[in-house]
Amino acid sequence: MSELPGARITVAERDRALRELAEHLGSGRLTLNEFEERTAAVTAARTTPELAALFADLPAPPAPSAPPDSTDPAVGFALLAGGSAVFALILALVFGGWLWLLLLVIVLVSAPLLPAVLRRNRVPGQS
Numbered sequence: 001m002s003e004l005p006g007a008r009i010t011v012a013e014r015d016r017a018l019r020e021l022a023e024h025l026g027s028g029r030l031t032l033n034e035f036e037e038r039t040a041a042v043t044a045a046r047t048t049p050e051l052a053a054l055f056a057d058l059p060a061p062p063a064p065s066a067p068p069d070s071t072d073p074a075v076g077f078a079l080l081a082g083g084s085a086v087f088a089l090i091l092a093l094v095f096g097g098w099l100w101l102l103l104l105v106i107v108l109v110s111a112p113l114l115p116a117v118l119r120r121n122r123v124p125g126q127s
Contacts, residue, residue: 009045014043030058088100088104089101
């Protein structure tokens, strides 16, 4: 909400308040009648104190959770190397010939370059 205590609320703040009320209804903190009354009051509210009064007896929304820890790239590389080695050996045994083992070399050489290529091709603003 706005920083000024008597400031008029925006459409985005009103929409956020309606979403929060719907979450409280979904979690069982509000009955359907209370939800209807409060949504009508949210649509009629003009200032931040009017809007804040509607949430005074409800718990604050939970803080956003922390992003998951990034995994160690060495673990992914080790899994890729092991998997490609097994795959190349199976192909060499099934189809004969040692050229399938070149697949292992190609994968192991190109795998460390893959994250850099993906970062370079990522469009800014996308996650």
